[in-house]
Amino acid sequence: MxxxxxxxxxxxxxxxxxxxxxxxxxxxxxxxxxxxxxxxxxxxxxxxxxxxxxxxxxxxxxxxxxxxxxxxxxxxxxxxxxxxxxxxxxxxxxxxxxxxxxxxxxxxxxxxxxxxxxxxxxxxxxxxxxxxxxxxxxxxxxxxxAFASEEIPLDDTLTEIRTAPDPQKTAEAEQLWAILNRHGNEIYALGNFSPPVSSTRRTGHFGDRRIFRYSNGKSDTAIHAGVDYGVPTGTPVTSCAPGKVVLARFRIVTGHTVIIEHLPGMYSLYYHLDKIETSEGALTVAGDLIGLSGSTGLSTGPHLHWEIRVSGENTDPDALISRPILDKDAILAKIGK
Structure with a gap:
């Protein structure tokens, strides 16, 4: 610093x-x-x-x-x-x-x-x-x-994952962005979201300004797009809201990964899982088991990375926990019934 x-x-x-x-x-x-x-x-x-x-x-x-x-x-x-x-x-x-x-x-x-x-x-x-x-x-x-700042040192293996050119990594990134920028028609969730784990211990917060210190002496910056829960490997991870699983597979950077669609253009993402307990195309409700936490991919230790994307933009999950994302009564009260 x-x-x-x-x-x-x-x-x-x-x-x-x-x-x-x-x-x-x-x-x-x-x-x-x-x-x-x-x-x-x-x-x-x-x-x-x-x-x-x-x-x-x-x-x-x-x-x-x-x-x-x-x-x-x-x-x-x-x-x-x-x-x-x-x-x-x-x-x-x-x-x-x-x-x-x-x-x-x-x-x-x-x-x-x-x-x-x-x-x-x-x-x-x-x-x-x-x-x-x-x-x-x-x-x-x-x-x-205001957002917090932090430095994260990476060893040789993690430095290579983040910096080394890799056609597979590029293909996975393109697939991810194709999903996150897809605006479908299905409406699965209207109410409040729920945390995906029972633990409240957080090791990373939404919007953290991060500096990655590479093992070769170089560095890079990034904005943390989600929330990290510091939980042991094997902790049950559940769906935060009703939705449809649109991705459930291993990725180089994010490890075992699950992505759930909740609204047109709105997705929740679960990274670094030790094991996936769902499949692509499955319909979920809040609280359904979708995986077990771990430390796969670009991870410095056991945790769950939970992220929300709206039309591709990283979104603070806490805002969706505190209020329903689509409050029909509140909208009707404002525009007139």
Whole structure:
């Protein structure tokens, strides 16, 4: 880790730099707020009928999944929700899918997208795309979040796994991304997710900024995409929510691996298993045994790596434990029954 210099002059310089950064950020947010308000005002003056929407949560943290719900029968042809930062840079995107309606209820369409863990705090906007010109733009504020940093030394074997060119490793990576970016039509899970192990001991957290120290003296950086549970080899690992197993096999980097589809574009991943106890195509419910924890692949010791992906974006699993991913009652209450 980099050690801070205690020199008073250096501290003064850092203080001034921090003040300048805060000032510039405030000016940037004010300019963006003006643009959002101006655009919304123009739509209202033109007599446009905006799409009614619900967004949960309204002010997310980096790494948090955001659910957008709209009236499926009055969606103005909207196909996708796209998150942009205050500079107009696209951060993430997800397609809408239609939920079954109970008798007498509105048909809802929903999209789930994730604020990237690298997103800067401040104003942002979700644009409904694929419809008419008068579709909604949803302003929101991305809250500030701090992530931990850590260094991980790798021995010769693990250094080779991470750095050595390998056609098989490349093919496995391409297969993985093809799955994670696939947006199907099946809806298996609507409620809260459950932790995949009973232990609460964590050895790695979502969004950790990691430095890998290779045995050859070189290094590389990465962002930890999931949660690591420090559990002994052979610990039962269960499905976090209802879904369909779309991958259950050994991979060079992640060892014995299981991937479960829960919603269109949403997947849970379980890495470094000692043994797989399910098969591709199997349907699961929360709590079903899918494997035993281990230390296979690129692993420095026995643990379970649990990860959530939404339209390919790594997503904080804790956010899905604390609230249902698709709360129909909350969405209907906001857009009107």
């Amino acid at each position: 980099v050690q801070r210099n205690g020199n008073a002059a250096d501290n003064d310089c850092r203080f001034e730099e921090k003040r300048l950064t805060i000032y510039l950020r405030k000016q940037k947010l004010l300019r963006f707020a003006f643009v959002v308000c101006f655009c919304v005002g123009c739509a209202a003056c033109a007599g446009a009928a905006p799409v009614r929407y619900a967004i949960i949560p309204e002010n997310p943290f980096p790494g948090e999944a955001v659910t957008i719900g709209i009236d499926a029968d009055n969606s103005d042809g909207v196909k996708s929700a796209v998150l942009y930062d205050s500079d107009g840079q696209r951060l993430s995107k997800s397609d809408f899918f239609v939920l079954e309606a109970d008798k007498g209820e509105k048909r809802l369409a929903a999209a789930v997208l994730t604020v990237p863990s690298t997103a800067e705090p401040g104003f942002a906007v979700i644009k409904m795309e694929g419809g008419a010109d008068n579709t909604a733009e949803i302003p929101l504020v991305i809250r500030e979040r």
